[in-house]
Amino acid sequence: MREPWTARTTRSLRAGAAVAVSTAVLSSCAVQTTALVQDPGTVRIALNGWVGYEASAEVLAHLLEEELDYEVQLMRLDEQPSWQALDQGVLDVIVENWGHEDLLELYGPDGNGTVIDGGPNGNEGKIGWYMPEYLVEEYPGINTLEGLHEHAEVFQTAETGDAGEFLAGDPGFVTQDQGMINAFDLDYEIVYAGSEAAQITEVRNRYANEEPVLFYFYEPQWLFNELDLVRVELPEYEEGCADDPEYVPCDYPVYDLNKIFRVGFAVDGGPAYQLVDNWTWTNADQNEVAGMIADEGMDPAEAAEEWANDNPDVWQEWIPDGTAEDHN
Incomplete structure (x- = not known):
């Protein structure tokens, strides 16, 4: 078991701060930018309200942190506000999108042009x-x-x-x-x-x-x-x-579930973007991690770590070529 204060615990607190930032931005008429938003060493992932999504986000956060040395913020937001946060630049990726063609039309290439379809995540x-x-x-x-x-x-x-x-x-x-x-x-x-x-x-x-x-x-x-x-x-x-x-x-x-990227993240996200872009897994993979969290009561970060330790053959191919320090 982890000690009460760890990098993961710290990340959770930072995520809470990020949600506060996103809430302020979403309630404002003008887009606000901060050092937090512009930090190239930070990846901001939406955390929507079901455990399967959380399983996906936590596994990606674990790999981004441990394999590529990024800081990750999991920002707990509902589905539609997640798209708004992408549009306003305070979020980088939604990892499990269920349709929402209307939102893609609004924010995608034929609308605001601030988000793009990131392709399938492998889940049906x-x-x-x-x-x-x-x-x-x-x-x-x-x-x-x-x-x-x-x-x-x-x-x-x-x-x-x-x-x-x-x-x-x-x-x-x-x-x-x-x-x-x-x-x-x-x-x-x-x-x-x-x-x-x-x-x-x-x-x-x-x-x-x-x-x-x-x-x-x-x-x-x-x-x-x-x-x-x-x-x-x-x-x-x-x-x-x-x-x-x-x-x-x-x-x-x-639904062929897919990822949604902030355009700037897809253009300038470096190895972090490449990892998330490469990532696809199965319903069985997600269910395994989600079951650890919801049924066995494991800490989500620990469940992600256990899955990663047990399945290197699955996730190694997601890791882009190059070294972790290249993103700084």
Whole structure:
């Protein structure tokens, strides 16, 4: 175990300061620049609010620090503010982007020109509706649209009354659930757990008691290694079917998750940019680190270090040619 005060602990405190800087910038009409923003030896990575993202960011932070001798700031921001921070120059990279074509149009080459698509990170993102396998065994066909109509009362809770409950996570996540409920004419009400961690806790509690639960979920996700979950069968996504957010008669698309770079970082980021640009890994890789953090309770930095120690054959090819001191 690490001592209470380490380079990682220091980095976490610096990240808190960086968030304060980004908040000030995002609330200002003018872009503000500081020595922190301009430091070529510092890499600022968005830290969005789900543990899989954190797993990716922590592994990259570990390698940037230990292999290339950079300082790394993990800046805890929601998805859309992360794009704003890239645009205003106080952030360098988003490491796991779920679509957001509207934001790429706004900030990308056809808009402000401040961000670029950094290419795939190797993860395949799948959002959908899920329920425990024991429900399907008790109510065959409940994981279909017909089954959701027929058995809506199974999912009723004190909070939703006569409507079935649909358990969502963070209201800031990518979602089209209300539009799907409208289009499929389902008698369900969305209840937000508030965060990924809170949603997982609620699902695990109900699962342990074999209680009904219908919920928004996604891959990559470590919890699938622990619980037997079944995806609800919905009409497949087709181009344009989700254009009206109030009426979405289809399932979610499959996302090839990608990186988003600040243009200046891509141009002048040196070995740090090259490492993150080279980085791709699998859903299984991410789930391994995320499980250490969320399920085993490991410190995120220690989980990243353990994964790196166990998988040098995976990450060695991400390290660019040259020496660490070249970036200073």
